[in-house]
Amino acid sequence: QVQLVESGGGSVQAGGSLRLSCAASGGTFSSYAMGWFRQAPGKEREFVAAISWSGGTAYYADSVKGRFTISRDNAKNTVYLQMNGLKSEDTAVYLCAAEDYGISPRPDEYEYWGQGTQVTVSS
Numbered sequence: 001q002v003q004l005v006e007s008g009g010g011s012v013q014a015g016g017s018l019r020l021s022c023a024a025s026g027g028t029f030s031s032y033a034m035g036w037f038r039q040a041p042g043k044e045r046e047f048v049a050a051i052s053w054s055g056g057t058a059y060y061a062d063s064v065k066g067r068f069t070i071s072r073d074n075a076k077n078t079v080y081l082q083m084n085g086l087k088s089e090d091t092a093v094y095l096c097a098a099e100d101y102g103i104s105p106r107p108d109e110y111e112y113w114g115q116g117t118q119v120t121v122s123s
Contacts, residue, residue, distance in 0.1 A: 033100070035103075038095070
């Protein structure tokens with residue numbers, strides 16, 4: 001059983017930056033692909049970025065490509081999401097997730113989820 005805890009959310013002006021972290025415990029972190037998703041009020045959960053177990057492969061949603069960067073530190077059991085050039089439409093709860101079959105943009109393929117951290121971008 002893997003436990004995931006996100007941190008680093010907050011309020012920021014449009015154009016600003018935030019760095020989210022997701023700390024994992026209770027499993028072999030380096031064997032899991034990790035993903036970041038977001039959910040705004042009244043909207044479905046949306047894929048943001050994912051990274052393979054080794055960190056060698058990463059996928060991004062078109063809406064964040066070039067602005068967000070996903071990375072991981074397997075020695076620290078942590079995955080990060082660096083968010084630059086934030087826009088008001090990036091406002092959402094951001095959740096990290098883990099899955100042990102391989103990198104994927106599909107939320108239904110992830111077994112473990114954190115509780116999320118709120119990101120609010122004001123224009």
